[in-house]
Amino acid sequence: MTDESQHTPATSDLRQAALAARAASREVAIVPREYKDQVLLGVAESVEAAAPVLMMFNTQDVARAKEAGLPEAKIARLRLTPESISQCVAGLRQIAAMDDPVGKVVEERTVPSGLNVQRVRSPLGVILMIYEARPLVTLDAFGLCFKAGNACILKGGREASQTNIAISKFIHAVLEGCGHNKDACVVLPSLEREQTRELLGMADCIDLAIPRGGAELVKFVREHAKMPTVQHAQGVCHIYVHEDADLEMALRVCVTAKTSAPATCNAAECVLVHAKVAGELVPRLCEAYREAGVQVRAEARALALTPYAEPAGDDDFGREFLDLVVALKLVEGMDDAIAHVHRYGSDHTEAILTTNPAAADWFARHVQSSCVVINASTRFNDGFQLGLGAEIGISTSRVHAYGPMGLEELTTRRWVVRGEGQTR
Amino acid sequence: MTDESQHTPATSDLRQAALAARAASREVAIVPREYKDQVLLGVAESVEAAAPVLMMFNTQDVARAKEAGLPEAKIARLRLTPESISQCVAGLRQIAAMDDPVGKVVEERTVPSGLNVQRVRSPLGVILMIYEARPLVTLDAFGLCFKAGNACILKGGREASQTNIAISKFIHAVLEGCGHNKDACVVLPSLEREQTRELLGMADCIDLAIPRGGAELVKFVREHAKMPTVQHAQGVCHIYVHEDADLEMALRVCVTAKTSAPATCNAAECVLVHAKVAGELVPRLCEAYREAGVQVRAEARALALTPYAEPAGDDDFGREFLDLVVALKLVEGMDDAIAHVHRYGSDHTEAILTTNPAAADWFARHVQSSCVVINASTRFNDGFQLGLGAEIGISTSRVHAYGPMGLEELTTRRWVVRGEGQTR
Numbered sequence: 001m002t003d004e005s006q007h008t009p010a011t012s013d014l015r016q017a018a019l020a021a022r023a024a025s026r027e028v029a030i031v032p033r034e035y036k037d038q039v040l041l042g043v044a045e046s047v048e049a050a051a052p053v054l055m056m057f058n059t060q061d062v063a064r065a066k067e068a069g070l071p072e073a074k075i076a077r078l079r080l081t082p083e084s085i086s087q088c089v090a091g092l093r094q095i096a097a098m099d100d101p102v103g104k105v106v107e108e109r110t111v112p113s114g115l116n117v118q119r120v121r122s123p124l125g126v127i128l129m130i131y132e133a134r135p136l137v138t139l140d141a142f143g144l145c146f147k148a149g150n151a152c153i154l155k156g157g158r159e160a161s162q163t164n165i166a167i168s169k170f171i172h173a174v175l176e177g178c179g180h181n182k183d184a185c186v187v188l189p190s191l192e193r194e195q196t197r198e199l200l201g202m203a204d205c206i207d208l209a210i211p212r213g214g215a216e217l218v219k220f221v222r223e224h225a226k227m228p229t230v231q232h233a234q235g236v237c238h239i240y241v242h243e244d245a246d247l248e249m250a251l252r253v254c255v256t257a258k259t260s261a262p263a264t265c266n267a268a269e270c271v272l273v274h275a276k277v278a279g280e281l282v283p284r285l286c287e288a289y290r291e292a293g294v295q296v297r298a299e300a301r302a303l304a305l306t307p308y309a310e311p312a313g314d315d316d317f318g319r320e321f322l323d324l325v326v327a328l329k330l331v332e333g334m335d336d337a338i339a340h341v342h343r344y345g346s347d348h349t350e351a352i353l354t355t356n357p358a359a360a361d362w363f364a365r366h367v368q369s370s371c372v373v374i375n376a377s378t379r380f381n382d383g384f385q386l387g388l389g390a391e392i393g394i395s396t397s398r399v400h401a402y403g404p405m406g407l408e409e410l411t412t413r414r415w416v417v418r419g420e421g422q423t424r
Numbered sequence: 425m426t427d428e429s430q431h432t433p434a435t436s437d438l439r440q441a442a443l444a445a446r447a448a449s450r451e452v453a454i455v456p457r458e459y460k461d462q463v464l465l466g467v468a469e470s471v472e473a474a475a476p477v478l479m480m481f482n483t484q485d486v487a488r489a490k491e492a493g494l495p496e497a498k499i500a501r502l503r504l505t506p507e508s509i510s511q512c513v514a515g516l517r518q519i520a521a522m523d524d525p526v527g528k529v530v531e532e533r534t535v536p537s538g539l540n541v542q543r544v545r546s547p548l549g550v551i552l553m554i555y556e557a558r559p560l561v562t563l564d565a566f567g568l569c570f571k572a573g574n575a576c577i578l579k580g581g582r583e584a585s586q587t588n589i590a591i592s593k594f595i596h597a598v599l600e601g602c603g604h605n606k607d608a609c610v611v612l613p614s615l616e617r618e619q620t621r622e623l624l625g626m627a628d629c630i631d632l633a634i635p636r637g638g639a640e641l642v643k644f645v646r647e648h649a650k651m652p653t654v655q656h657a658q659g660v661c662h663i664y665v666h667e668d669a670d671l672e673m674a675l676r677v678c679v680t681a682k683t684s685a686p687a688t689c690n691a692a693e694c695v696l697v698h699a700k701v702a703g704e705l706v707p708r709l710c711e712a713y714r715e716a717g718v719q720v721r722a723e724a725r726a727l728a729l730t731p732y733a734e735p736a737g738d739d740d741f742g743r744e745f746l747d748l749v750v751a752l753k754l755v756e757g758m759d760d761a762i763a764h765v766h767r768y769g770s771d772h773t774e775a776i777l778t779t780n781p782a783a784a785d786w787f788a789r790h791v792q793s794s795c796v797v798i799n800a801s802t803r804f805n806d807g808f809q810l811g812l813g814a815e816i817g818i819s820t821s822r823v824h825a826y827g828p829m830g831l832e833e834l835t836t837r838r839w840v841v842r843g844e845g846q847t848r
Contacts, residue, residue: 026766030789030790103789109811115804122792123792124823207821207822226646226647229652246845257848260847260848342450364840366450368547371839371840372839372840373843374841374842376841376845377848379848380841380848381841385537385848386535386541387535387541397652399631399632400652400824402838403839412826414795414796416796416798417796418800419799419800421676421800422800423677424684424801
């Protein structure tokens, strides 16, 4: 297996793989729900049963990554645990339990010419996912793409290649065992940068490219993809505490939205406090942050209200810290807060804390981020939390999908028109 | 006005224009329906009243284009007539009468955490339209973008620059007269290629780029756009005549789908006839085509059935003739027809003629073009005909919008979440 994981496919192999995925996508698109669920449950079962085998291959990947000096944070993402595997298996079973979006008639009407016009939810075709060395993304992505009727090409980080190959063998065995084309899931464990670029040029075989990873990866995909891409930029999420907010709620929400998972994209990065309540809130908030181990970087007026903050630098606003660091600023009111978000936000998630529903609505109308949260944490912008089930990432581009991408966001709508010989 | 139309803006002006559109988009996004309709009706009225003035500027554009040797087909698209103006004015009034998509709650639920979760239809932001010398597209595009709550940047062909500037003055006068920001509609009458490329790099100011024109323009936009684009590739539309088709209907549909508007993207380019009915249909069909002035390019077996066809060349299948030319081929049945469409189609529009509803459904499931038409002409894949109202073009990319793009397709959906202090 070692040789296989180190082997870089030749260009013609890459082209063959993409063509095979395109051909398989025609088959996956029309598989009835029960057969798709059978595959998902079969993969869940075999991964569950063979978790120790998977862990063994993963141990080899981890050992090699350590030798190569991969930072500990990345090794943590690469490493499988019995818990992470069983969570992923539960996710596959959850996807199997979800409604099939494919074939749903989402609009229907009879138009003046007498035609019956339907709009039908349909697969996208072939989806290319490019991600870092997080092997369970391979299972998640396959599960969502397949249930939505798509073939997928999965290109994970090369540090996870042994684990990804092992996962792909489970998927292929179940696909073939159930009588499907195994190219419904093409796994490319190891590609040179130049080859990834080639793959991104194959717009005739691939309908959508989804990068999932750091800013550099997203930029690389955007620059080289000839097919549409869904983009996840940074999550520079703000919480605005309005003058009439419940300050106890504000303390709870502002602290947990930063501390519960500081490295996630929906964690709060900046708190804006209405000047009228700053005298009361800022000292207590900064003390609470200090107790939680959060460093506060405050602009001058906020800094004057607390000993527990440092002066904010020029680039601390509009910054995704992804760490136990938060920016803090006083604002004169709603307009000032909205202007700050328009200038520094990344269209990901913004929250307002207020007891005035009209103020909340005003904020939600003017701030057009993928998710505006009223009186709750920014961290609720998440597929599971919003009721979508599993998600494949959060889009900060308004086109196609804006916010968490679940099953429905991996489909499109097309027209089916029935007539009786109408000409035009 | 002549100087203005010849003037190419400096880069800093271009950047200013894009930033101005971005700022205006924040305002347009929240304009209530009645105020938007007031603007649309106002523009319709002033264009109607000033049609002779518009015609005068257009005459200058046409004269200059003739001097420059523009081909007659392009001059026909550039030239305004009293009829084309009043049709466009009627279109604006129709857009005003349509429901406002913005703010519509398209999903709502309460999730286990107790949050009320809404999905709200929202504008895309700033839309860049790049099109050829068809000045009325300026009015159509502004009308649709504005009603959907978007600011737009309109870059039409330079041959129409006098007419486009005149149109932009009407739009700006009405916008300002109604108290709106005139940068909701930025018109760039004349740009160098290098500047268009710069504009396509301004992903921070522009949310979506829509090319509307020939293959070269579409390719240019796809290659240089750093923001998402909606793509209209070719319309290589097929009609498949199944073995049990009503042959009288087949004659009517096949002929009109080619002849009623041969240069449009939804005109039929290729007819596939089931071998079982070819002996009866092909001779009559080719005779009908001949009477209608259509040249038939047939593969060998079809050619043998009629004196009124020429042999098809290698590249006549998968070709968008945009002219009174049609390709013809016999197929062995459904699977053969579907395989032909998968190989040669462009995902635009495919029709099947059959009296068997199960055969029709099979075709509609396997052929996943933006529109599958059963027993009617391919030419019904059109925003007006499908009941969308006006459209801004037909997308052949499955991402975001697939098929005709009307008002709804110029919007997105975002999340608005209401809580009572939930943390996570």
